[in-house]
Amino acid sequence: MSIGYINGKYIPLNERAIPLEERGYQFGDGIYEVIRVYNGKPFMLNEHLERLIKSGNGIKLKIQQSIEEFRSLVNEAIAKSGLADCCVYLQITRGISARNHLFPDVPISISMTVKPVVPLQKSIREKGAAAIIHEDERWANCYIKSLNLLPNVLARQTAFEKGCFEAILVRGAMVTEGTSSNVFIVKQGKVYTTPLSRNILAGITRMAVKKSCKEVSVEIIEQAFSKEELFQADEVFITNTTSEIVPIVKVDGQIIGNGLPGEYTLKLYHKLQQFVADLKE
């Protein structure tokens, strides 16, 4: 059963319990994580919680809870939901207080939802997806998983309206990431991905792909690449927690490689599935 949680209380998902002067609601003053759960077990939970704390520090959030406490909370919510394959959305905001830009002296708000995973469409898994190139209009601290997602929402909607799955963002000529994914290209048997900086989110799936590359002896190079290099790539794929690895076979109407999910993309996807299978045991 899908469930919700806010500040110590489990609530039905349809209970609209957000106070009007919640800072997440009024300012987008908060951070979040999305954690994938396979067979009741959260995937790379530690890494997600470490990134949560890093995001919290990035916006000067006073988080008193330890990683251990968050781990217990997430596991408790998964158990309460009774869902085996699901996603946990965990959000922390600067709390509830009369609207004022300055930080209030109130407790942070912690909320969660646990809902079944909406699986990636089978046809996309098998045939790949299309993407557009879109200007990266976001702020200078994209390493923070902030609630302020308006530029991402607008770019993603533009992609959707053009019949595409994702918008690949560029600053100048260089690819940063997707609206909710990291971007990889494959050229002559080597995998390239944008290096970590303030311009991109340090994706947890990106981390898993790096590990997969090592295990299957494929070289992975963290090096910036341009949209032109992306168009010339043999393969393009994107990664995130909910969709794992998605082959991108068309960008701005141009076919990538041979127009089918590539050998390396599939190899890395299967390796990731092995990590998941190991987790399930």
Ligand SMILES: Cc1ncc(COP(=O)(O)O)c(C=O)c1O
């Ligand atoms: C902007 C952005 N980049 C990258 C990612 C991929 O991160 P992860 O693999 O941790 O889901 C996301 C996830 O939603 C994202 O929103």
